[in-house]
Amino acid sequence: MKYEQLSKDIIKNVGGKENVISVVHCITRLRFKLRDESKANTEVLKDMDGVVTVMKSGGQYQVVIGNHVSDVFKEVVAVGGFDTTTDQDEDDQEKGSLFDRFIDMISGIFTPILGVLAASGMIKGFNALFVAVGWLDDTGGTYQILNAVGDALFYFLPILLGYTAMKKFGGTPFIGMVIAMALVYPALEGIPAASDPLYTLFAGTMFESPVYIEFFGIPVILMTYSMSVIPIIVSAFFAVKIEKFLAKVIPSVVKMFLVPMFTLLVVIPLTFIIIGPIATWASQMLGDVTVWVYDLSPIIAGMFLGGFWLVFVMFGLHWGLVPIAINNFTVNGSDAILALIFVHSFALAAAILAIWIKTKNEKTKTLSAPAFISAIFGVTEPGMYGIALPLKRPFIFTLISSAIGGGILGFFGTTGYVMGGLGVFQFPSFIHPEEGINTAVIGSLIAVVVGSVLAFVLTYLFGGINKQETIKPEIDADKSVAVTTEQVDLVNGEVITSPLAGEVRQLSEIKDESFASGAMGKGVAIEPIEGKLFSPVTGTITALFPTKHAIGITTEDGAEILIHVGMDTVNLGGQYFTSYVEQGDKVEKGKLLIEFDLVEIKKAGYLVTTPVIVTNPDKYGLISFTEQHIVKPTETLITLENDAK
Structure with missing residues (x-):
């Protein structure tokens, strides 16, 4: 609950x-x-x-x-x-641009298995690490069992993709699994090693292929489909089309078994004869292209991918690269794409650490701890969206540091050999299966250190952390100064707490001249995130508009407070507002005064920015405002002082 x-x-x-x-x-x-x-x-x-x-x-x-x-x-x-258990219908799938549909397809197919995919990669990586440091013998039973645990998913990856792809395309997932099982069927995979080819197709070309078996006289090019990606996805796509066609023409009484039977009889031979070989060649070409780009300049490739990876994540574009990386593991036994972006989470973690140490904003400090830990383990969204992006500069410094780290990874030729985990758990994936811990692994450590230190220093020194989080209140030379409550000893003062939860803004920023100019009094504005208004003081309700959008309170010591919910909301005539007090009521600090519907007020076209005003500022010699960027009810908002020591 x-x-x-x-x-x-x-x-x-x-x-x-x-x-x-x-x-x-x-x-x-x-x-x-x-x-x-x-x-x-x-x-x-x-x-x-x-x-x-x-x-x-x-x-x-x-x-x-x-x-x-x-x-x-x-x-x-x-x-x-x-x-x-099912995805959108066919009509819904056709909506959106071709690129949007492609990204949606890839994410829909791979998202369900990402957790177990990363877990299997981590096990394989740690197993390689244990052998490299001499803790395990690669001929021993412990290593063999751990290797089976980590390798099983990758070997039978087509079966999992058969399920998720069929589900994504709107077909029966188990049909996709059976198609994939046929592709990795051991007896067929073992034929090339046990017999001589009948003849060779496409001799002298890059597609030269020996033929070992035929299907009703049609040559079958046997490929290795274990650990493959593209063939099963393409087969699943066609299987869904065939299944839906058959479901329309086969009588309902025998549909349950005849539809899957004929779908399998059509798709599996079609996959072995046409889809599989073409998709495999496409996979090999895709892998060769990424290797070619990497070979042109590993450093530039590293700086580009490292520097823009978080941007790709923001817009979901990274889904276009993840299947390429998985394909590279399948075709080449290694991948550089996921290796080159390795530093980004550590750079973000370092930037958040700098913010955590330096910020004076309690909410930011509270958010920084879990965001830092998440980033260390490769989960960047909390820190990116919740902290770095809103502050802007730390996010930019993270991108710069990640780009430099990616360049270092490219320089050292750091490559992944398994689809490992995220963050610190990705380290073991860089260990070479034969060479063990080599210069490429050392390079990954150097890249992380350089990227992290750079992100921390830049953010700490130039991130403008407190400058961006501090609200600069209006200053009247005769009546008030911009000081915090910690900087002055109070004498005969009053503390006004926030009546709302939300973001604090200067009055000069709001779109109402009477408030923005200070004509109504001194104070701040709040952009509410919840439609509940609480009493900021103990006092008496001296004004309550019939429309309930504004309320006046006078404290026991004579401070006059006006709270005006939204701009021009008087035009709503009280709609979407509920009052729990009446004029003349005495209220305690923290009492719920008014509830209002944020969503409906915004839908009606009105701003909900709420000024909180001291309408008799001449009574006070000193007025100070919170430095908090975000406030909650009961937190100090305005401090009024009659005198100062």
Whole structure:
């Protein structure tokens, strides 16, 4: 029940259950396919507690949650009653640009297996590390069993992809699995080693292929499909088309077994004869192209991929590179793409560490700890969206540092030999199967150190951390100065707490001249993230507008406070506002005064920026304002002083 309300709010603000085609999740994000993205309340979602940010990319509406996304996903599915066993229908798949559909396809196929894929790679990497340092003998039983644990998924990868690809394309997943099982069937894989070829096709070309068997007189080019990626995905695509056609023409009474039977009888021979060889050649060419680009200049390739990887992640473009990397492991036994982006999470972690140490903002400091830990382990979204991007400079310094780290990795020729884990768990994947720990592995350590130190120093010295987080209040030379409550000893003072949860802004920033000019009094504005207004002081309700959008409170010591919810919201006539007090009531600090519907007010076209004003500032010799960027109810917002020591 922990995330029930959050899940309800998310579903409501993505346009409701009826607007959701499908929902899946990756390491940090809920990935929605929506029928109409314009129905989603993006700004409301971004402001929710429990939501880091919202991204739109690759035809998906992505709600970034953080490390506990799997728990939220379970609650979203339960609350929404969504069916996670099937994907969107064929008509929905056709929506969006070709590129969006491609990215959506790749993410839909690979996202479900990323966790176990990374886990298997980590086991293989650590097993190689144990052999390299002499803890295990590669002929011993312990090594063999651990190798089987780590290698099983990769060897039978087509079977898993057969399931996820068929599910993504809208077919029966088990048909895809059976197609993949046929591709890795041991008896067929062993034929080339046990017999001589009948003849050779395409002799003298790059596609030269010996033929060992025929299917009704048609030559079959046997390939090695274990650990392959592209052949099964292409086969699954055609299998779905054939399955749907057969389902329309075969009578319902025998449909249950005849549809899969004829689908398999058509697709599996077709895959061995045509799809498999062509897809395999395409895989080999794709691998050769990436190696060729890398060979042109490993340093430039490293700087480009390292520097822009986080940008790719922001827009979901990294999904176009992940299958290439997996294909490289299959075709070449190694991959440089995922190796060259290795430093990015450490650079981000270092930048967040600098922010953590230097910031005076308590909320930022609180967020930095888990974001730093997540980044060390390769999960970058919490730190990127929650801290680095909003502060801008730390994000830029992270990209620069990651680019330099990528260049160093390219210089040392650091390459991955298994699809390993993320962050620190990726280190073992760089260990050469035969050479063990070599200069390439040492280079990865150097790259991490250089990238991390650079990101930390740049962010600490030039990140403008507190400058960007501090609200600069208005200064009237006669009446107030911009000081914090820690910088002055109070005498006969009053503390006004925040009536709302939200972002603090200067009055001069708001779009209302009467407030922005200071004519109404001294104070600050709050951009609320929750539609609840609490009393900032103990006092008496001296004014309550009939429209309930504004309220005046006078404290026991005579401070007069005006709180005005939104700009021009008087025009709503009280709609979307509920008051729990009346004029003349005495209230305690922290009492709920008014509730208002943020979503509906924004939909009606009104700003919800809320000025909190001291309307009798002449009574005080000194007025100071919070330096917090984000405030919660009961946190100090304004300090009034009659005198100072």
